[in-house]
Amino acid sequence: MDEIAAFTVQFPDEVAEEFLRRAATVLQTGRLIPGTNNAEFEDRFATLVGAAHAATVSSGTAALEIALRVAEVKGRPVLVPANTNYATAEAVLRARCRPVLYDAGQYPDIASIGAAWTPEVAAVVVVHIGGYLTPELVRIRAWCDERDVLLIEDASHAHGAEVDGQRAGTFGHLAAFSLFATKVLTTSEGGVLTTGSSEWATAARRHRDQGKADDGLHHVVFGSAWRMSELHAALGVAQLLGFEATRTRLTRLVSRYLDGINHPSVLVPHLPTAGCSGHKFIVTTADAAARESLHRHLAACGVQPGKGVYDVPLHRQPALGLGDQGPFPAAEHFAATHVCLPLWHGLSNDEADRVIEAVNGWRHDG
Ligand SMILES: Cc1ncc(COP(=O)(O)O)c(C=O)c1O
Incomplete structure (x- = not known):
């Protein structure tokens, strides 16, 4: 029996055809720099998430850095969860802010954010790990507003994820999405920033174009080459045209896992199924030894456990120089005990059922 991959990049035929049609036009016109495909991507993405504005950029990391730069918080502390991608803190450092870590496992919560908060803090970053929104998101925004602190969503995993009909990208003052190759919506490399502020959206577009003024001569803000090419944007638009169907398929697979997984030692965190993006399906075990045992068992059953x-x-990331902060028990526990099961929109029901059978058949051999 074939091994079930942890993840596969797959484009439906209609996406490939639409991309090739658009790519041919880009090549014929010779317009490679941001043009109609970027503009259409921005319009469609803003509509998808319900944000007033979207600005395409070259990566999720760039979107985060630009968010902090347009918010003009240079030099100030920014709260970042200890459990996130290197890029979240990297962007804070590149924007010349000071990352202050707060403890978080799967979900950021007000208690941990509050424990790290001081009156100097300019912004709080929440990360929607795996594409699940913390149940406290609305309250976190209110908490930030009460303290006059910006809320920035690192929504790199959360395209289309929602709580009570409100989608990721609209809870924060600014939000950053990654469009990297492993995401549910991808331009291979790319990112997009969303905001309710037209001023910040304009500033973001200026930052991505090396900070150039409208005269094209003067560099008036310290931006960089953070543009998205028309070819990348064309791939993004081609997927956005059918994105709701992709999302529906992913959330059905998540429901299938939730209904099927029934093992006393495999914990499924509280997941707002209908609201997740389907980027990851995450389960947790009691401890690191159990996680290793589950990994071994899945591999033996022909199921490739995800990273x-x-x-x-x-x-504990040497390059960031944040080793003097901590301890962060929730982040450490999550890191040591979670397992990502295979998930992508082309995964068949039969394959999902094989994964479920494998998980339910696990006996801890530790
Ligand atoms: C939470 C999070 N933030 C930021 C990023 C950076 O995105 P990119 O690779 O598009 O720069 C990633 C990348 O996967 C991520 O997982």
């Missing part, structure tokens, strides 16, 4: 979302929390 952990984040196996090493940020305070």
Whole structure:
């Protein structure tokens, strides 16, 4: 029996055809720099998430850095969860802010954010790990507003994820999405920033174009080459045209896992199924030994376990220089105990059922 891959990049035929049609036009016209495909991507993405504005950029990391730069918080502390991608803190450092870590496992919560908060803090970053929104998101925004602190969503995993009909990208003052190759919506490399502020959206477009003024001569803000090419944007638009169907398929697979997984030692965190993006399906075990045992069992059953979302929390990432912060027990526990099961929109029901059978058949051999 074939091994079930942890993840596969697959484009439906209609997406490939639409992309090739658009790519041919880009090549014929010779317009490679941001043009109609970028503009259409921005319009369609803003509509998808319900944001007033969207600005395409070259990566999710760039979107985060630009969010902090347009918010003009340079030099100030920014709260970042210890459990996230290197890029979240990298962007904060590149924007010349000071990352202050707070403890978080799967979900950021007000208690942990509050424990790290000081009156100097300019912004709080929440990360929607795996594409699931913390149940406290609305309250976190209110908490930030009460303290006059910006909320920035690192929505890199959360395209289309929602709580009570409100989608990721609209809870924060600014939000950043990654469009990297492993995401549910991808331009291979790319990112998009969303905001309710037209001023910030205009500033973001200026930053992505090396900070150029409208005269094209003067560099008036410290931007960089953070543009998205028309070819990348064309791939994004081709997927956005059928994105709701992709999302529906992913959330059905998540429901199938939730209904089928029934093992006393495999915990499924509280998941707002209908509201997740379907980027990851995450389960947790009691401890690191159990996680290793589950990994071995899945591999023996022909199910490739996915890499952990984040196996090493940020305070233990040498390049970031944040090792003097901590301890972060929730981040450490999550890193040591979570397992990502195979998930992508082309995964068949039969394959999902084989994964479920494998999980339910696990006996801890530790
Ligand atoms: C939570 C999070 N933030 C930021 C990024 C950076 O995105 P990109 O690789 O598009 O720069 C990633 C990448 O996967 C991520 O997982």
